[in-house]
Amino acid sequence: MVIAKAGMDGHDRGAKVVARVLRDAGFEVIYTGLYQTPESIVATALQEDADAVGISVLSAAHKHVFSETAREMRQQGLDDVILFGGGIIPPGDVEWLEQQGVRRLFLPGTSGPEIVAWLQQAVSAQRASGSGG
Amino acid sequence: MASAGQGPSERKPAFTNSSGFEIKRLYSGDDVASLDYLRDLGFPGEFPYTRGPQATMYRGRPWTIRMFSGFGSAADTNRRYRYLLDQGQTGLSVAFHLPTLLGYDSDHPRARGEVGKCGVAIDSLADMETLLDGIRLDEVSTSMTINATAIVALCLYVAVAEKQGIPAHKLRGTIQNDILKEYIAQKEWAFPVRPSLRLVVDTFEWCASNMPEWNTISVSGYHIREAGATAAQELAFTLIDGLTYVQEGVNRGLKVDEFVPRLSFFWDLHNDFFEEIAKMRAARRIWAREMKRRYDPRDPRSCTLRAHMQTAGVTLTAQQPLNNVVRVALQALAGVIGGGQSMHTNSYDETYALPTEQAVTVALRTQQILQSETGLTDTIDPFAGSYYVEALTNQMEEAFSRYLERIDAMGGMVKAIEAGFPQMEIADAAMRYQAAIDNREQLIVGVNAYQAEGADAIPILEIDDSLEAEQVARLEQLRARRAPGWRHALEAVRKAAFGGANLVPPILEAVHAYATVGEIMDTLRDVFGEYHDPGYY
């Protein structure tokens, strides 16, 4: 599980809280820190052999960050890695981002257990669909 | 008082607020027995200023409604400012986009996707001239929310004024300039802590002799609280930051009364009504007492804490967004009773995007209703003498003292930041708050209580993505046509950075020569190095 904070803003509260919630739920979480780019996020996901990548964006650069990350992941053959995220994201953009390959976006007010439950389900479904590992 | 163990049962075994103070069933005279009116409260406008920084408070003039806004190009924002000024507003508030805040030009790779999104794109004096075109800078007061690059923004503003023929000493306004809270909470930094502090003191020093009406810093608890701090942590870390700035100025050789009266503060207004009121009252008293104890200044304004306020963005929910209108109103109410000097109210749609004009209008009207319809502005500090509020105010002061002692033991705030102490305290508090919501100890309407299926349909602001290319093109044109003097000016900035000279004059020269924000900041980064996320979590 890779949790990354992208965009130029420094609002890392959400990313850190999610990282801790996932750890407490039994996930091994790699937290990358601030100011990640699509390239650095995908390099991390690849090297850490992540099942899923979660990105937090609050700077309104979400369209750029998520779509570029999804594109870079496909290019590197990480099609089977789950891409999800959260932040300040208008509903109209959510749909567009899901078309770009983002599996799920969590908006402000999401509870920890909701994210954990969704991820557990998504990871086990991904593993069952049999992509080695 | 009688023990709470007997009698009818209560909803919970213990009641606490965000700061971890246990709240009693009932407060009485026993809880404030040690309170001495003149020593601990005093009169408004008099030491220790618990009841307010001015003698007449809102009876003289209500708080200033100061709505922070801006996005897009300098020309877009300029049109908005001129409209607002035509409507009778006398203050401007500038939100810069993130690349400017971090000191990168719009064509830097890191700026991709960010240009003009969360504020206005300012790359050089040319953009600043467009932003302020047709506005007489001696007739407005301007607030600029910028920190790591504050010294450059200040110079840009002064340069525009000079081109209008207005000397710096006639300018009024505020620059946020609070770099310590960036390391603690907002994380939008550029250089390591110590050179950053030097830049802050350079602006103190230069403004003390050149811009006497300019507020040189807004020491901010807002971002600390939004990052997850409790009210007591917000209070303590912010005041200790303020005391650190004062000492840095004194170390430079400035006299307290030369620069401390221009310091201002910035509080978050969160959900717990009484806690927020107590926090703001305690802040004034602590500041007055600490300043007196440490420096015994002659100018009473050096002991007076003036505060801007903003409702808590972090309390807004994406679920049932119209409920946010109510949250904002209640938070603003606490701020008014707490006695702040200016306020921004958030818009109900901000969990989705920057606010629409309609949402901003509701937020603005909220303040106008409080000023016009509620009687709140007719008397001063109406909760003084409340057993509960006075007891809470005392507890806030005690919590401050405990943090001050711990941070002093670490060798001061800079050392504490380098060791990650406030950062980790805040991360722990954020985690506790989330856990309280997840296990329903803390109910949030629409989130873990009274949920409703489906989302309320509200209009959302769309931002045009084409701005980035336009801004980059403008920047390229500027670089192609400016006179070559900018290189020499940057060399002067580098020399001053290496030496100890005040950096405002050479940066002012550099912006006049149309060196860009990114170029000036790169020059300083070369000398000072960069700060990297130390990753306390």
Added chain:
Amino acid sequence: MEGPEEHSSLAALLDRALAGDGRSAARLMTLLESDVDATPAIMSRIYPLAGHAQVIGVTGPPGAGKSSLVDKLAAAFRAQGKTVGIVAVDPSSPFTGGALLGDRIRMQGRFSDPGVFIRSMASRGQPGGLAKASQNVVALMAATGKDTVIIETVGVGQEEIDVVRVADTTVVVLVPGLGDAVQTMKAGLLEAADVFAVNKADYEGAERLVKDLELMLHLGSSGSAWSPPIVKTIATEGSGVDQLVGSLAGHFDYLQGSGEYLKRRRRAAVAEIDGVLRGQLMSAIARRVPAFDVYASQVAERKCDPYTAADRILRESGLTAEGLG
């Protein structure tokens, strides 16, 4: 479990990883961490190829600035044109099975450099297992062509010393102001140190720490030809890193010039075989002797002593006809 398909896919994974595919290498690392059955096949393929890298261990107490220092070391090696592997090991994760690994935060400069491969590792609950798994990941980094492999771990206990034992050169990072770090330092850690880095050298107490270390090294000098140098660094600013790189090179030269390198390799080989053998023996015994737990209870209740129990277990396992006696 190990159908022919499984085998061939593992072989293909190995082929791709050794041909330079990072994704496949990362997959293999996951297997080395979590799949005991796949480990021997992976190791038999990569081990012969893993001899070329210089392996550097970095350890020290929490908050010493190890990750920042590793970041700066990696940058220095990259500037020499070397490729770098980094294995960041955190044995401190709690019992829930979850872990939160943040070493990458301090290695921001390396993320987008294709010449650097960073892997984070947490303990997955099996004591001692982490040391073995991380050694194997180091070998894989070396086999896939990294010129320098840095293995970093937090802490100063036995487990951490085991983690860095695979290194040719071990750097122990200390900082002023962590109490009487030197006095309370584990003897094993001191022995493990080939180079000391006194980080945050601009802090109060740095000089005293250096003096204390010098005194202790003087007192404890074992007549060895190598006396660990003490390098002062400020990792966040990169100062002292060049000297540190110089000391590392000096130690590597010493190892090779003095024949110590081969001696160390041999000692490490014995330890590696020992570790694998113990693991295999124990799992074989666990498979063959279902009554193991019964013996454990008897020993616990002092109805039997551990020597007698071990003897009986060994007989019962059939691994030897007459015990080891």
